[in-house]
Amino acid sequence: MPTYAVQYAYDDRRDLQDEVRPAHRAYLGGLADQGLLLGSGPYTEGEPGALLVFQAQDRAQLDGLLADDPFAHAGVIATVGVRPWNVVLGPWAAQA
Numbered sequence: 001m002p003t004y005a006v007q008y009a010y011d012d013r014r015d016l017q018d019e020v021r022p023a024h025r026a027y028l029g030g031l032a033d034q035g036l037l038l039g040s041g042p043y044t045e046g047e048p049g050a051l052l053v054f055q056a057q058d059r060a061q062l063d064g065l066l067a068d069d070p071f072a073h074a075g076v077i078a079t080v081g082v083r084p085w086n087v088v089l090g091p092w093a094a095q096a
Helices: 014-033 059-067 070-074
Strands: 003-010 037-042 049-055 077-085
Touching: 003 059, 014 037, 014 070, 059 077
Parallel strands: none
Antiparallel strands: 003 049, 003 077, 037 049
16 A cells, blocks of 8 residues: 655644644544554644654545544644655555
8 A cells, every 4th residue: 555644734723723633633543543544743843733644545545534634624734745655664664
């Protein structure tokens, strides 16, 4: 299955992000349980955002997963960057 590196940049509505975050994390946790999300988390410095690493059948499936994210439904994601990623080394390489 292809692997994708996804970068979220968040807008300035921290209060809404805080409100929706539990649903966002529960949703991503479910994807991790299914083996679709390999890892995710917020950046600790710089502009607010996060890195997420997915495995999906194709870009269409990934786009559906991203669209179903509660953060996407709430509109707190300002931009989404998606790049196919060739995992060569490390624990995720065996899954790629």
